[in-house]
Amino acid sequence: MSEPSASSLLIENARIVDGLGNEPFDGSVLIDDGRIRSVIRPGDDNPTPAAGRRIDAAGMTLMPGLIDSHCHISFDEPNSNDELFFHRREGLAAIIAARNAQRLLRAGVTGFLDADSLYEIGVDLRDAIEAGIIYGPRMSTGGNALLTSVGGTAGRLLPDEGRRGYGQIVKTRDEIISEVRRQVKIGVDWIKVHVTGMAPRQKCEGELQVWSYEELKLVTDTAHEIGTPVVGHCRGASSIRDAARAGFDMILHATYMDDEALEAVVEANVPLVPTFTFQANLADYGHRIGASPYLMKVFRREIEDSAVMLKRAIAAGVPMLCGTESGFSLTPYGDWHYRELEVFVKELDMTPIEAIKAATSANAVALRMDGDTGAIEDGRLADVIIVDGDPSKDVTVLGDKARIKHVFIGGEAMPLDPILPERRDPSGWRVSDYGDQILDYDVAMSSNESLD
């Protein structure tokens, strides 16, 4: 081995969780030129970095940084679709997204996939991070989500044609082809399709499949031909089956699989990103923000129901990845990126080590960097964190930002100081209510006591 360079760094005496699913071990790691140069186990000689840079990580855990494969960096925590679609401005959304990206860093996130962004600002944000203009995690990005005019979860807020918010309506086969190619031209890493959506009078469980198999196949054929993977938002069984058969490269949610859908997923070996965090947050903490007990119960049941089939998928070898849907008011940036690991342990019977793998090495595929990041292994990019605690015993220690002591991306230390200044919301940025109920006569005239 040649001598380490002046910029090398030795992290010593750490408990190492490698992100590959192996048992933790005590050791040291030498980082040089942005990559992990060697992983040193007890008994091996510690090479001394030329410049003598060392971090003593005694009592702490060195592990790959978290990767979040379902994060909406441009949304800025809306409370509703109205706010998301009608209260966001392009320039401000981009500026605020840059700030929010730093909140991810502080939580130990070194990479994320944003599959669909407002005004396609994900492309610019990614380029700004890569060019060193702002600090942020590694990022892969889609453009606008492809929607049919019935698609999406915003119902009539979506137009019948054209673009709104994070969505682009595609009405014909020609429009599908040209939109995929346009997005590849502007530099997306992924194409996102809303395979299911909500319709007022649907009869099926979850959401309605709003693309035909042939249309889905047209997307994957067009995108794959020009080297771009496709990710689908799929809730109902037939949508999951058809997306898997059409060659989708990743499926978000996969909530209501039946046997046929599971078989198609196993056959295609397509990674699933269940994204429990949004539902789990409402189910477990909704009472703290005034959510209805009914909705809390619905979400709890949805998690438990979908876990049954997801566990069968895991048993059949299907990769299960951690994504959190961070970016909504239920899932603010920087707070919940650890949460999916907790739910994987609780609901999918994973060990903490398996859940960490799902959020690190297995998730590198979301960054299109499979094998290149997400693990403590010779030659990988040094995208690593040092945590005061042992996530291999309890993944929830990753939720305590005070315990995230160091974050490195490509061997470079990221700033973890508070972001200044303290922020407020720009005018018109939130939906503002007059109150939370209708002021009918009885409400107005009732005594305060009877309102409690």
Ligand SMILES: [Zn+2]
């Ligand atoms: Zn999402």
